[in-house]
Amino acid sequence: MDEYCNQYVDKEALLYLILANEVLHALHPNVITIADDATLYPGLCDPTSQGRLGSDYFANLSASEMWLALLENTPDHEWCMSKIVSTLVGDRQNTDKMLLYAENHNQSISGGRSFAEILIGNSLGKSSISQESLLRGCSLHKMIRLITSTIGGHAYLNFMGNEFGHPKRVEFPMSSNNFSFSLANRHWDLLEDDVHYQLFSFDKDMMDLDKNGRILSRGLANIHHVNDTTMVISYLRGPNLCVQLSSCQFI
Template identity: 75%
Template structure:
C-alpha cells in the first residue's frame, strides 16, 4: 500500500482517509493481522527497499540533498509509527528497515546465478548520520510496546481524519496518536478530541533531534491539559503544536474529574 502511494502520488495529494481505510481494512479479524511497512519483495525479486524509495539516489553534496534526507527520514518514522499502532495485534519489523537500509537485498537464487553479492546488510551505516537516527527511533518504537503494551490494548478509536489538513489522530487506551503528514503546513494549537479529561504528556516525538528531526517542539509543548470542549465527537480536546511531517504519542498521566 505504501509503495503505490509513494511512487504515484505527490506528497501534497496524499489522502488521509485512504491511508486509514487501507491500514484498518481487516478490523473484523485483527488478531490475524500481521502488519509491516517494508517492501516484502525486495529480498525475493530484487525490489527497492522502503528507505530506497523514500530517500532515492541522494548524494550528500548535491543541491537539495539535506531537504530530501529530512523528508525521507521524517516519513520513514511516521509511516512505521502509524503502521505499528493503528492496525492489529502483531507487527513485523524487517531486518534493515529499522535503520533505513538504502539498498535492496537479494537472496541467492537462480535468476542471479546464486550470487551472494547483494545478500548483505551495511551495518557500518549505524555509526553516524540518518541511519543511526532512524535506528534510535526504531528502538524507542519497540520500547513503546514493550513498556506500555500498546498492541494489546484493543483497536484504536480513530476519531480525526482530515484530508485537507492531512492530519490523523486516534486514541488507543490512555494514548493519543497524532500525525501531520502535510509537507509544508505546521499547526499551532490544533484541536484534537480525547476521551478523558486530564494531563497528557508526549512520550514519543518523531521530530526530536536524536531521531534526525528538527526539534521544533519545546518544553512547554510536552505536557498539555485538556480543554472542556467537545471535538471530534469526544467530550474534551487538546490544543497541540503539529510541525509538518511529524508525529506525536501522548499518554494520559493525570485524570481530572470535571
C-alpha cells in the first residue's frame, strides 16, 4: 500500500478523477467510465461516496500486450497456455470490474502492425500467403478474441475495425507522415472480401452468444483444465463449457 500513499502520488489528479466520475454519474446515470490504468490503484472502481475514485471498470492492459508479444515473437505452437490464462484472468479480487480487449489501436499507432497484418498479411488481394497459412491465421484471430471475451472479467471492448480484421494500422496525421490521413481511417469495403466477412460474422456470433447466454454477466470463469503440452484450455462460465485448442491442431 505504501506505493499508493506517498509523496509521489498526484493528489490533485486523484481529486480530478473523483470529481469527474461524480459529475458524470450525476448528470448521466447510465454513463460508463473506464479507467485506463495498469496499477490496480486501491478504490479505483469503488463509489466516490466512500472516498474512492468511482470508475465503473478498469482496462486490463496486460492482455493486449501479451497477445501482441506472442504474435510477434513466439510461434503459436510454443505458446504457454498457463501464462495466457493467468494474464487474462488477472487478480481475482479485482476481476468483477475488469474490462478486457484483445487488441487496441495504440499498439499500431507508432508504426506497429495490427493482429490481422501479422496473421494474414496487409493486403489479401496482393498477398502470396498460402491457403493453409490463411486458415491458420484466421483461426488464431478468432481464438484470441473468443478466449479474451469469455474467460476474464465482466466487460469486453472492441476497437473499431478489429472485429473484421482490418489489416492496416491506424496512424494519425503527424510530421513523420507529412500529416497524411491515408491511415487515419477504416476500410469498410473489406467486408466484401470473404475472409474479412467471416471474421466479422464470427465477432457478431460472439456478441450474440453473450446477449443470449449472458456470458459476461455471470460469475467468474471456473478454470477446468490448462495443459501446456497438449495446448488445451477449458473453463466453465455459468453453464457454458468453453474449450480452446491451439490452431496447430487444426492444420
